[in-house]
Amino acid sequence: MRVAAIDCGTNSVRLLIADVAGGSLTEVARRMEIVRLGEGVDSTGRLNPEAIERTRKALVGYAAEIAELGVSRVRMCATSASRDASNAEDFRGMVRSVLGVDPEVITGDQEARLSFAGALHGLNAEPPYLVLDIGGGSTEFVVGFERVDAAVSVDIGCVRMTERHLHGDPPTPAEVAAAERAITKVVDNALRKVSGHGAMTLVGLAGSVTTVAALALRLPEYDAARIHHARIPYDDVAKVTTDLLGSTVADRLDLPVMHPGRADVIGAGALILRVIMERAGKASVVASEHDILDGIAFSLA
Template sequence: MSDFLIDEELLAAIDMGSNSFHLAIARLDHGEVKKVVSMSEKVQLAAGLDDNNNLTDVAQQRGLACLSRFVGRLSSVQANRLRIVATNALRQAKNGQDFIDKAAKILPKPIEIIAGREEARLIYLGVSHTMANGGRRLVIDIGGGSTEFIIGEQFEPIYTESLQMGCVAFTNKFFADGEINVKNFNKAVSAATKELLAIANVYKEEGWETVVGSSGTIKACRQIIINLGWSDEKQTITRTGVEKLKEKLLKYKHISELDFEGLKEDRRAVLPAGFAILYAIFNVMDIDRMMYSDGALREGVMYDLLGRFKHEDIRDRSVQALVGRYNIDIKQAERVVKTAQKLFDDVAESLKLTNEDSDLLRRAAYLHEIGLAISHGGYHRHGAYVLEHSDIPGFSQIDQNCLSHLVAHHRRKIKADLKNEVLKVGTPALVYLCLLLRLAVLLNHSRSDQMLPAIELTVLNEQQWCLTVSGDAKQWPLLVADLHDEQAQFKHWNIDLIIQSEKFID
């Protein structure tokens, strides 16, 4: 992967939302992302969740068919310049992995299921890059399965939250039969209000100067209010306009009767539920007016990807924040990082490891002792749990699972059957990274800046690695013992670790 992008090179993002799937392709123009292709399809993945939170076959087929059409537009985009993110519907689906496995046969890159707060961060990034005004903003994005709230300044979010309410989920719950009446509408508003009360006080105390909405529900409501002449001179959504729209909406008896000018057919079914959420937001958050931004998750994904090429990767900032928060011994972490990088460089070509693999190993090396903040006993397991279940900006669930496995297996015995668990999460590369991290940690057991013996790791074949150690073994008796113990652990994962040196004697 190149370390930078030049003008005219393409970036792309696929946003697999709970209501709609979006594809955006853009070129880099003087540091700014300029869209050249934009596609959107109402897949309504969330509507395909059954009573047991499993995606139905019909819903999966809708999603796969849409992704197949999107892939047809990606021929000019290199795979390392594409990101594919999935949100609430796949977060909730118990059989989400089945869908991901099917999609993997279609897509050039794996799907990243992102946590709610990571979704919020990326939405804010997309909105902030597409708006000229500064100041403190409250950004709100009503999706199909969840609604994100972000307070931020410039390009930096301050508070991020994702609430379990969305236009598709609320349609299924409160407007499933298509009927529109005061009772159904009030139930939806009450449910949204209950969710909002969990964050309202904290957000209002923090405060904001402007409110910005994004994505389909808010876009549709704004357009209706504009068309009816109920917006202000800046075409913002006002509290008065929202109240008038409520009165007009409740005059209809059924979703099929909705005839607002400009309302798309595929938006009609979810409008009452989406508007009920918007109505509750205006009331609970005491909002007078809301602007609209075309920037959303897919734009944020592309700007985040651009940052990675510019060495402004949010994931590295998140790792350093975790190092500080959990009081990790930074000197020891950096020793392990340095050794891990040396071992990686030795074998990267032979094992076909990538720059992304190098980044993953480096981040795991910084965080391998994170569990010590909880307890010394079994701290690798505590660390693995923290990394799997925390909200870590910039990381998808897959990223965090990979980090978790690296930390979980960096010490103590490893069982043969655990290799299959690692393979399910990643690829053979993740198995190799686990073993490289184990060696890097082992070689730094002394926790000292004293010179280590010169080492070189080579791959003889798929099942044999050779660690060459220069110098007299008698200088490092504990290292000798540890390396020979480690041979047995490597063998559990079908790797023969050969230790070789003229003076390195059993």
Template sequence: MRTAAIDLGTNTFHLIIAEKENDEVKIIYKTNAPVRLGEGRLNDNLIIDAAFKRGVDQLKAYSETLKEYGVTKFKTTGTSAIRSASNGKDFVDAVKSETGIDIEIISGDEEAGLIYQGVKLSGAIEDLSLIMDIGGGSVEFILCDSNTLIWKKSYDIGAARLMQQFFKSDPISDEDRNSILVHIQNQLEDLFEVCEKYQPKFLIGSAGAFETFAELIIKKNNQHTDIKAAKTYKFDFDEYIAIAIKLINATHAERAIMPGMIPLRVDMIVVSALITNYVLGRLKINNLTLSTYDLKMGVLASLMN
């Protein structure tokens, strides 16, 4: 039986199709599209007309792909951009009317739980760890080990949300940078309290921006690792810090031509690097791993079980 997960992120819509083979999840097909549902007025809690249309059109295409691959069971999850938008229900209704796809709008808490399940499948969790998933609208943190989810929370500090609110300069100015960091600090007080108690020594970055960090390092070092085929990637910490600082200090044009950069993340990667660096520094963590498995793999696992 073929099963699929459709993840409607604030920036990117993902489709992944899989089947179970000897208790292993075998991926048959996966794709994504930079729909940018949160374009323009994310902080006004509104999906603008152009983004609304792009979203519906993309789901029409995904609907055809599901038929083509003979998918019998699937789940479509809507996250930060849809759950916070005043016209989010209108989007859900339009998608149902035009494609037949039912969107389940999940809470930030549910999103964090599914991210944990996806990351767990990758094998990235080896010890007490903090998982971090940087989306466009929200960022999820999960404190866990390979057996237990200890604590989780979703925060409305996603890369697109902070970029629209604070990132007004090129390259980013000290003023804009400090505004972002003060905002992060104020939002994440309870995260730092729980981490002070448990002292995680590993940060696991869930897909998204962390895949771009990895691609930039791989291309820079002329390595042959295929991130698209890998479940995990262990960063050399010094190499990560070097690339993060380079991204933060670069102009838009300089970032755009970096080998391994994708157009969608040229600007948002700066915000992602600032958030990641702040969390690493505040928690004194110097072990960083990428899990390419994230929410959509968690959704697949829940469907298959």
């Protein structure tokens, strides 16, 4: 069955078109657009009309590709920003008009379970796993073996933490310290809830983690094949985090692996990853290019 999975988060909207048969998935196309749907939601509680329009334009392109490639079933999941917004119906109406399907505004728990299902695809590492999905508005913590044992979604993400704390360019030491205190408090609570300290393998998903991995690997350009399942030591994550938080947005844009839409928030994303590794006592993280999109695709089969 050829399916289309769409994940619309706080920072990006992504598409996976895949052929799914039994427990196997063959990727046909994978796309990502930074639309910053959740811009300002943390402070206003509403989706910005300009952000909805940016998302609409991305979805128009996705709809054309879905039609061209003969997709049988489509599922779109909308996560943190659309959960938090008081005008989410404006967003849902736009999606219906473009894609012909309703977006599912999934809960944090559903998001965590879909991410876990996607992350385990093709993974060869020692269980139990602690899977992290660091998004723009939230981060999901999931622990399990072949299935989920415990999951929690918390309101720390690269966009949310940047908007709350990291206002300087580069952020000041006081701003970084305030962000780290806030992140640490939430992370400690999340790790207790899912018993994350007992996991043998830490797996990190989404753009903050894969960008940090690309920088740690010193890649000359973003290379998903080299990033996927790369194991990145804590010391390398810490160095990349320090470098990012000490640089300006313009400096980050000069990095060959940096997506332009991620440059202003990657410092916060890296800090979240570093704090989680530190508080969970993990010496390394396995970066995964398989994530909630893959989980959505499997759910359609």
